[in-house]
Amino acid sequence: MSLFYSDMTRRLSQPGSDVWGIHDEAVARQRAGDDIILLSVGDPDFSTPEYISQYTVEQINRGRTHYSPPEGEPQLRETIARLESDLTGKSFSAEQFVVFPGATATLYSVFASIANPGDEVVVPEPLYAGYRGLFDALGIHDVTVPLSLPDFELDVAAVFAAVTDTTRAVLVNTPGNPCGNLIPCESLAALARGCRERDLWLVCDEVYSLITFETPHISLLRSTDDLSNVIVIDGLSKSHAMSGWRLGWAVAPEQLITQLIRVSGATLFGTSQFIQDGAAYALANDGPDVEKMRVEYQRRRDYAAQRLDAIAGLDYFKPRGGMFVMVDSSRIANDGADFARRLLDEAGISVVPGRGFGESAASYVRVSLTHPVSVLEDVFDRIARVAGHMQRY
Numbered sequence: 001m002s003l004f005y006s007d008m009t010r011r012l013s014q015p016g017s018d019v020w021g022i023h024d025e026a027v028a029r030q031r032a033g034d035d036i037i038l039l040s041v042g043d044p045d046f047s048t049p050e051y052i053s054q055y056t057v058e059q060i061n062r063g064r065t066h067y068s069p070p071e072g073e074p075q076l077r078e079t080i081a082r083l084e085s086d087l088t089g090k091s092f093s094a095e096q097f098v099v100f101p102g103a104t105a106t107l108y109s110v111f112a113s114i115a116n117p118g119d120e121v122v123v124p125e126p127l128y129a130g131y132r133g134l135f136d137a138l139g140i141h142d143v144t145v146p147l148s149l150p151d152f153e154l155d156v157a158a159v160f161a162a163v164t165d166t167t168r169a170v171l172v173n174t175p176g177n178p179c180g181n182l183i184p185c186e187s188l189a190a191l192a193r194g195c196r197e198r199d200l201w202l203v204c205d206e207v208y209s210l211i212t213f214e215t216p217h218i219s220l221l222r223s224t225d226d227l228s229n230v231i232v233i234d235g236l237s238k239s240h241a242m243s244g245w246r247l248g249w250a251v252a253p254e255q256l257i258t259q260l261i262r263v264s265g266a267t268l269f270g271t272s273q274f275i276q277d278g279a280a281y282a283l284a285n286d287g288p289d290v291e292k293m294r295v296e297y298q299r300r301r302d303y304a305a306q307r308l309d310a311i312a313g314l315d316y317f318k319p320r321g322g323m324f325v326m327v328d329s330s331r332i333a334n335d336g337a338d339f340a341r342r343l344l345d346e347a348g349i350s351v352v353p354g355r356g357f358g359e360s361a362a363s364y365v366r367v368s369l370t371h372p373v374s375v376l377e378d379v380f381d382r383i384a385r386v387a388g389h390m391q392r393y
């Protein structure tokens, strides 16, 4: 028997850059009892704030366990619209938002609606590794434009130089994973304008919007007045430590909203009612818990920076947001893959080799700030030891 498989399955099984190889091996070793510290995933180590969980359990007990409209529950859409209006000074209505089970499903539905297989999307790199899987699933080609070193700044002219006849969209991510860079308001405005002039969509992934350090996040929604070609994606996985709840949303122009609702209705059949109730409650009652987590990420970032400053042979970019630090090993290792391998084999530290985020990050490793400082003390002791050995050879 020779049963048929789609082109999508073939695209998804292509050997890509081995982004998760070290992580998978580290998890297996940890399960086998080895002393391993995982700094290779972007899942918050905090528990979801208790008041959110408690309220959501009450919603389950109230019977909020049925189908939900494909566009999302009115109360959640209204809550998001109110928040975005407060943050941007513009007036948003619930009808401008569609809710999905996570930012990933949102991104998938957006790109399924704005590009065909074979089309191109221009995206700065280093880029969030998850975009590659999404594009492979949809048969979209990503055209990458390196961010400018040493600050991982976006070069708007370089983005437009990469546009071709088959480009449908530009995708940016601020605050950025993996670099922790922020795209300034003027660049977002220039991108939106340039995309409009070229009939392109501008998609901005802002899932780390509430985790910034010295300067607050500025949304694309605030950066430009004309939102006719603009799509912004956000969610609760990072800011509220709700990664397992699966809750995200898109803000988009009216016609695209109609399409997104069709995609959601056809493929997802809506997002869980009680999860949306919990999300609306979380957003309406944010309070100190979300801020506490942000402050803790900043404390960890500061600690990591202080330790990295003292390790000879390593350079790094001090992130301005998000939950990762990019460490450049080019002075002591052949590349980030070499350094990541040595960290795992000699010190039980699991980080992601930079090449997984694009060739321009090949000499880097990405370190997640998903452990308290008490654990990071041990982490950076181990990293310093390995870097010290590597310097001597």
Ligand SMILES: Cc1ncc(COP(=O)(O)O)c(C=O)c1O
Residues within 6 Å of the ligand: 042, 102, 103, 104, 105, 128, 130, 173, 176, 177, 205, 207, 235, 236, 237, 243, 247, 248
């Ligand atoms: C930049 C970026 N976008 C999207 C996602 C996925 O978010 P979600 O958990 O809402 O699907 C992640 C998760 O790591 C991310 O880093």
